[in-house]
Amino acid sequence: MYPSLSSGDLIITRRTASLFVGDVVVYRTETVGKIIKRIADIDAQTVVLVGDNPRLASSFCGMSLNRSAIVGKLLIKVSVPFSS
Amino acid sequence: MFAITDVKAHCDIPCKIYDPATALIATLSVIRLLDLIHELGDTVTSAADSAQLVRLTDQKETHAASVKHDITTIWGDYFKAPQIEAYPEVHELVHTIMMQASKCKQGIARENGENLLASVNRFAEIFWATKGVETEKVIAPYPPALAVVQPVLAGA
Numbered sequence: 001m002y003p004s005l006s007s008g009d010l011i012i013t014r015r016t017a018s019l020f021v022g023d024v025v026v027y028r029t030e031t032v033g034k035i036i037k038r039i040a041d042i043d044a045q046t047v048v049l050v051g052d053n054p055r056l057a058s059s060f061c062g063m064s065l066n067r068s069a070i071v072g073k074l075l076i077k078v079s080v081p082f083s084s
Numbered sequence: 085m086f087a088i089t090d091v092k093a094h095c096d097i098p099c100k101i102y103d104p105a106t107a108l109i110a111t112l113s114v115i116r117l118l119d120l121i122h123e124l125g126d127t128v129t130s131a132a133d134s135a136q137l138v139r140l141t142d143q144k145e146t147h148a149a150s151v152k153h154d155i156t157t158i159w160g161d162y163f164k165a166p167q168i169e170a171y172p173e174v175h176e177l178v179h180t181i182m183m184q185a186s187k188c189k190q191g192i193a194r195e196n197g198e199n200l201l202a203s204v205n206r207f208a209e210i211f212w213a214t215k216g217v218e219t220e221k222v223i224a225p226y227p228p229a230l231a232v233v234q235p236v237l238a239g240a
Contacts, residue, residue, distance in 0.1 A: 001093040010088070026091050034091040056095035062164045 001036055004052045009079050011036070013072030019047070024074035027065070034071060035060060042067065102162045104208040107154035108232045111204045113147040114188050115197035115228045122192065148188045151200065155181050155207060167214040177207055201230060208233040 004024065005011070013026050023039045027049060037049035037060065046064045051057075121140050128137050159178045168174060184200040187193075205221070212219045218236040223229055 032092060032094055035094040036091045058094045059161050060094060
C-alpha cells in the first residue's frame with residue numbers, strides 16, 4: 001500500500017456500511033488473515049480491491065470479493081518514526 | 085475497549101513480473117531431453133549410458149514439472165475475471181497443458197513434447213494479448229530450434 005501506508009504504521013478503522021470507491025479498508029481473508037487495500041469497485045454484495053503500490057501484485061486484487069468480509073474503513077493513520 | 089492487531093498489505097510476488105517465457109524454456113528443455121534420450125538408442129548397456137539415461141529422465145521430470153508450476157502460477161495468480169471473460173478457453177487450455185506435461189513425464193514420444201509446446205505457445209499468445217502486447221513466433225536459437233511465441237519488444 002506504499003506510498004499511502006508504510007510497514008509499521010498505526011491505523012484506526014471503523015465498522016461502517018458507508019463505503020465508497022477510493023476508501024481504504026481492512027478485509028478479512030480466510031487464507032492470509034486481515035489485509036488492507038483500497039476499494040476499486042463496490043456494490044451491495046461485492047467489492048473489488050486494489051493496492052496502491054503499482055510494483056506489487058496481490059491475488060486478492062482485481063477480483064470480485066464478498067463485501068461482508070470488510071472489517072473496517074480507515075479513519076486515521078499514524079506513521080511511527082523509525083518503525084520500518 | 086479496543087485491540088491492536090496486524091494487517092498486511094499482502095502481495096504474492098514483487099513487481100508484477102509474470103512471463104510465460106520460463107514455461108516455454110522448460111518445454112523446449114523437455115523436448116531436448118526427449119531427443120537426447122532417443123539418441124541413446126533402445127539398448128543401453130554400459131554403466132555410463134545407464135547413468136546418463138537416469139540423469140536425462142530425471143531432468144525431463146523436473147522440467148515438465150516446471151512447465152506445470154509456471155503455467156498454473158500465471159493462470160491462478162494473474163488471470164482474473166476480465167482476462168477469463170476475454171479468453172474463456174484458458175481454463176481448458178491450462179488443463180490440456182497439465183495433461184500434456186504429464187504425458188511428457190510418463191513417456192518418451194517426441195510428439196508429446198511438440199503438443200505441449202503448441203499449447204504453451206497458445207497460452208503465451210493469450211497471456212500477452214490480455215496485456216495488449218503484440219507477439220511474434222521466432223525460432224529458438226538453440227536445440228531443439230523450434231518456434232516459440234515471444235512479445236515484440238521495444239528497442240532499448
